[in-house]
Amino acid sequence: xxxxxxxxxxxxxxxxxxxxxxxxxxxxxxxxxxxxxxxxxxxxxxxxxxxxxxxxxxxxxxxxxxxxxxxxxxxxxxxxxxxxxxxxxxxxxxxxxxxxxxxxxxxxxxxxxxxxxxxxxxxxxxxxxxxxxxxxxxxxxxxxxxxxxxxxxxxxxxxxxxxxxxxxxxxxxxxxxxxxxxxxxxxxxxxxxxxxxxxxxxxxxxxxxxxxxxxxxxxxxxxxxxxxxxx
Amino acid sequence: xxxxxxxxxxxxxxxxxxxxxxxxxxxxxxxxxxxxxxxxxxxxxxxxxxxxxxxxxxxxxxxxxxxxxxxxxxxxxxxxxxxxxxxxxxxxxxxxxxxxxxxxxxxxxxxxxxxxxxxxxxxxxxxxxxxxxxxxxxxxxxxxxxxxxxxxxxxxxxxxxxxxxxxxxxxxxxxxxxxxxxxxxxxxxxxxxxxxxxxxxxxxxxxxxxxxxxxxxxxxxxxxxxxxxxxxxxxxxxxxxxxxxxxxxxxxxxxxxxxxxxxxxxxxxxxxxxxxxxxxxxxxxxxxxxxxxxxxxxxxxxxxxxxxxxxxxxxxxxxxxxxxxxxxxxxxxxxxxxxxxxxxxxxxxxxxxxxxxxxxxxxxxxxxxxxxxxxxxxxxxxxxxxxxxxxxxxxxxxxxxxxxxxxxxxxxxxxxxxxxxxxxxxxxxxx
Numbered sequence: 001x002x003x004x005x006x007x008x009x010x011x012x013x014x015x016x017x018x019x020x021x022x023x024x025x026x027x028x029x030x031x032x033x034x035x036x037x038x039x040x041x042x043x044x045x046x047x048x049x050x051x052x053x054x055x056x057x058x059x060x061x062x063x064x065x066x067x068x069x070x071x072x073x074x075x076x077x078x079x080x081x082x083x084x085x086x087x088x089x090x091x092x093x094x095x096x097x098x099x100x101x102x103x104x105x106x107x108x109x110x111x112x113x114x115x116x117x118x119x120x121x122x123x124x125x126x127x128x129x130x131x132x133x134x135x136x137x138x139x140x141x142x143x144x145x146x147x148x149x150x151x152x153x154x155x156x157x158x159x160x161x162x163x164x165x166x167x168x169x170x171x172x173x174x175x176x177x178x179x180x181x182x183x184x185x186x187x188x189x190x191x192x193x194x195x196x197x198x199x200x201x202x203x204x205x206x207x208x209x210x211x212x213x214x215x216x217x218x219x220x221x222x223x224x225x226x227x228x229x230x231x
Numbered sequence: 232x233x234x235x236x237x238x239x240x241x242x243x244x245x246x247x248x249x250x251x252x253x254x255x256x257x258x259x260x261x262x263x264x265x266x267x268x269x270x271x272x273x274x275x276x277x278x279x280x281x282x283x284x285x286x287x288x289x290x291x292x293x294x295x296x297x298x299x300x301x302x303x304x305x306x307x308x309x310x311x312x313x314x315x316x317x318x319x320x321x322x323x324x325x326x327x328x329x330x331x332x333x334x335x336x337x338x339x340x341x342x343x344x345x346x347x348x349x350x351x352x353x354x355x356x357x358x359x360x361x362x363x364x365x366x367x368x369x370x371x372x373x374x375x376x377x378x379x380x381x382x383x384x385x386x387x388x389x390x391x392x393x394x395x396x397x398x399x400x401x402x403x404x405x406x407x408x409x410x411x412x413x414x415x416x417x418x419x420x421x422x423x424x425x426x427x428x429x430x431x432x433x434x435x436x437x438x439x440x441x442x443x444x445x446x447x448x449x450x451x452x453x454x455x456x457x458x459x460x461x462x463x464x465x466x467x468x469x470x471x472x473x474x475x476x477x478x479x480x481x482x483x484x485x486x487x488x489x490x491x492x493x494x495x496x497x498x499x500x501x502x503x504x505x506x507x508x509x510x511x512x513x514x515x516x517x518x519x520x521x522x523x524x525x526x527x528x529x530x531x532x533x534x535x536x537x538x539x540x541x542x543x544x545x546x547x548x549x550x551x552x553x554x555x556x557x558x559x560x561x562x563x564x565x566x567x568x569x570x571x572x573x574x575x576x577x578x579x580x581x582x583x584x585x586x587x588x589x590x591x592x593x594x595x596x597x598x599x600x601x602x603x604x605x606x607x608x609x610x611x612x613x614x615x616x617x618x619x620x621x622x623x624x625x626x627x628x629x630x631x632x633x634x635x636x637x638x639x640x641x642x643x644x645x646x647x648x649x650x651x652x653x654x655x656x657x658x659x660x661x662x
Contacts, residue, residue, distance in 0.1 A: 106488055157527075183524060190555060191562045191626065198527045220474075221481025 005050045005120060006030045010040030010066070011082070012058050020053060023109040024116075027171075037061025044070055049077055051119055053112070056083040056094065064097050071098035078119040082107070110172035110223055117171075131166035133215055133226050136207060138162060147207055157182070158203045161196075165216070165226040174223035200224055239389075243382040248375045255371065259363045266359060270352040271332075278334045281305055281345045286336070289317070289343065307331070307346040317341070388417045396424065404432040437607065444609035445494060448623065452487040456480055486623075493625040497608065500632045507549040507636065514578045514586055514657075515540035517550060521557045522576050525565060532570045539577035546586035546657040548637035553655075556633025556641075557588060559626040560653045564592035568650075584659030589652060596647040605643070606631040 007029045011017040017033050024031045032047070034040035037058040044052065044066075052070075056063035067079060081099045083090055094102050100122075101115050131138050136147045143159060145152040154162065160182050165173055179185050179192045200216070208214045217225050237245075288295050289310055296318040299305045307325055310317040325331040325346045330353060335344040392408050399406045407428060408421040463476040499505050522538050529536045564574050572593040579587045597605055597612060604610045609624040630653075634641050639657035 106484075185524075186551065190558055192524070194528055195525060198531050202527070220478030221485065222478075 004028065004030045006032070006048065007051045007053065007116065008032050008034065008040065008043055008047075008049045009053045010034045010037065010058065010063070011053070011055045012036060013055070016055075019109065020112070023113065027113055029116075037063060037066050041066050041069065044075065044077070045073075051116055052077055052079045053116070054079055054081050054099075056081055056090075064093065067094075067097045067099060078122065080112075080115055080119060108174040108176060108222065110174050111177050113171060114168055114173070114177060117168075131163065131169075133166060133169050134213065134228055136166075136215055138166060145207070148211060150210075152206050154203070154206060157199055158206070161199055161203055162207070162226075165224065169226045172219050172223045172225045177223070240379065240382045240386055243386075244375060244379040247378040247382075248371065251374050252371060255367050259367060263356065263359060263363070267356055270355060271349075274332055274347060274349055274352055275334075278332060278345050278347055281308065281347070282334060282336050282343055285310065285343050285345065289341070305345070307348075309344045310341060311344075312341045388421075392417070392421055392424070399428065401435060404428060404435055441608050444624075448490055448609060449487070452483040452490070456483045456487075459483070490623050490625075493623060493629065497625065497628060497632065500629075500636065505552070505636070507552065509547050509549055509637075511545050512548050512550045512553070514544045514546055514588060515542075517554055518557060518576055518578050518588060521554055521561060525558065525561050528562075528565045529574055532565065532568070532572070534565065534568055534571065535573040537573070537575045539575065542578075542580065544578040544580045544586050546637075546639075546659075548639070548657060552633045553637050556630040556655065557590070559630040559633070560590040560655075563626055564590050564594065564651070564653075567594040568592040569594070573650075586657040586659070588655040588657075590655075591650065591652040593650040596649055596651055597643070597645040598647055602643055602645065606641070 007024055009017060009020045009024070009031060011020060011033070012035050014035070017035060021031045021033050032043060032049070034043050038061050040052075040054065040058075041061060043049075054063050054067060058066070063081060067081070070077070070079070078100045079098065081094045081102045082105060083094065083102060084105045091102055100119055103112060103115060129139065129141050131140065135149075136145070138145045138159070140163065145154050145159065145162065161178065164178065164182050175193050175196050178196050179190070183192060183195070185192060200218070204216050208216050214229050215226055217227065217229060219225055285296070285299065285305065285308055288299055296310060299308075300320050306320050306322055309319040309323045323346075325333065325348075330349050331346040332349045333344060333346040335342060337343070388411065395406075395408050407425045410418050410421045410425070412418045413422055459476060459480050463473070468476065496505075518540055519538060522536070526536060561574070561576060568574060573591075574593075575589070575591040577589045577591075579589070581587060601610075601612045605612070606627045608628040610627075611624050631641055634655050634657075637657060639655055642654040642656060643651070644654070645651040
């Protein structure tokens with residue numbers, strides 16, 4: 001059986017900390033919350049964690065300071081920083097100080113979970129050539145899609161979206177994640193939500209409509225998920 | 232202690248007086264020297280004539296020398312042969328109490344000496360010098376006073392303008408400086424200042440409107456969020472109903488987030504805090520990329536879609552910022568064009584080398600009254616309809632920024648009921 005992953009959340013905003021904690025627990029992580037830089041610093045030094053979620057704006061001890069000290073001590077725990085400032089300078093500084101990834105507030109929980117999964121997966125070879133969910137299967141080499149023994153014709157974008165959903169199968173994928181990772185648009189202020197909705201609708205028409213069991217679901221207000229429907 | 236700089240008026244007067252002083256000094260010194268030279272030359276000529284007369288008398292009839300003294304008023308001369316004095320007037324040698332000018336002409340046999348009193352010459356020169364010494368300071372003083380008054384008169388409009396300008400504040404930007412004579416320098420200054428005020432007033436007005444619009448736009452989703460939550464708490468709901476409530480709140484949050492993102496982008500852009508990376512960009516490729524991304528939306532509406540990028544067109548710009556602008560224009564074209572309409576995107580290069588991107592639709596068009604303001608933040612042609620389609624009213628403002636930040640401009644041609652053409656023009660620039 002897989003060992004439970006331990007995540008430390010350093011966040012002084014109580015509501016955000018609570019939401020993060022519950023979101024991570026729902027994904028079966030073992031979560032510890034520190035509400036100040038000082039406390040976070042103490043915990044990283046005394047306990048072992050698989051991943052740290054660190055807010056940059058903290059009382060007592062600045063997040064960056066915590067991060068720098070951590071790295072100086074030779075601890076290589078993956079660190080994901082949360083920041084409300086999204087200027088390039090702040091990101092660069094965060095990454096320079098040894099952060100592995102960053103998220104700008106306000107962020108979506110599904111996205112945070114995806115990033116943490118990615119950080120924990122890091123270092124493991126990714127030699128998957130086929131992805132599947134129930135009887136839906138895609139071949140990344142030949143770029144073909146099969147469902148129930150039937151070959152489905154998808155456009156390039158539809159294939160990319162499906163691949164992304166399959167890589168995150170069982171987890172919700174937000175529109176922002178799709179905009180950035182599939183459409184590769186960095187700016188957060190572009191009107192791409194409609195494009196995503198249309199593409200998802202078309203994808204659904206091809207992979208779900210002709211079949212009994214529906215796999216691609218819309219989670220209203222959050223995003224999309226590929227899983228066997230639980231009603 | 233800090234020494235304050237003298238006023239413009241004082242400085243003008245001082246300069247003026249200084250130049251005048253130099254001119255007067257040069258002039259009076261020159262006059263004195265000139266008059267002196269003339270007077271002495273006159274005296275010397277007289278002495279020369281005296282010498283000639285005495286010589287003549289001496290040579291012709293030596294005895295008459297005494298008569299010269301009485302008849303011709305030659306009272307100061309001496310004629311000598313060697314050491315023997317032939318004739319000497321009674322007052323010879325000239326007394327040392329008064330200045331005399333003495334000249335002697337001599338040859339082997341005799342010597343003639345003549346002297347003339349030069350007191351008159353000296354007096355004349357002294358009188359002139361005194362006139363200068365008294366007159367110059369007086370004239371100088373008058374000139375200073377006059378200059379000071381004149382400078383005051385000339386600079387008075389500046390003071391008045393400063394006073395009027397001080398009274399103009401953010402609240403009374405509609406006030407203008409009086410322009411007395413628009414032709415002269417001060418009139419032009421006032422004119423330029425007034426133009427600046429007009430621009431400032433327009434900017435303030437736009438800001439005021441923007442603040443009002445922004446708070447309205449921000450309050451709308453906040454109000455929905457609040458009322459959805461409040462209503463939900465009043466009743467007990469099924470799990471599915473609660474899910475719906477939460478989902479609906481999340482949708483409002485999404486809307487709010489998008490609005491804030493867009494506002495932040497614009498604010499940063501206006502503060503010039505968005506870094507630009509300019510490179511040579513293949514506009515055809517950029518346009519194809521954008522249109523591939525948005526094409527599905529047009530397909531959903533059965534719109535005819537034409538991308539005309541036959542010839543390669545390049546420009547020096549920041550690709551990601553320009554892409555943002557093109558995306559917004561194209562997105563709007565799809566949004567406002569009815570089903571089965573036509574959307575055309577094209578890139579061309581003008582003979583002058585300017586790069587042009589055209590986005591044309593067969594939508595309802597934009598009435599002339601709206602064309603001026605369509606690029607303003609939150610400006611909407613039809614409030615109700617735009618809200619229903621989910622726009623936030625910042626797309627065109629961002630598009631304009633994206634193009635202008637790249638040194639280009641957006642042109643707009645529209646005919647009501649026929650459609651609209653947006654044209655991005657990027658002037659040719661060397662990489």
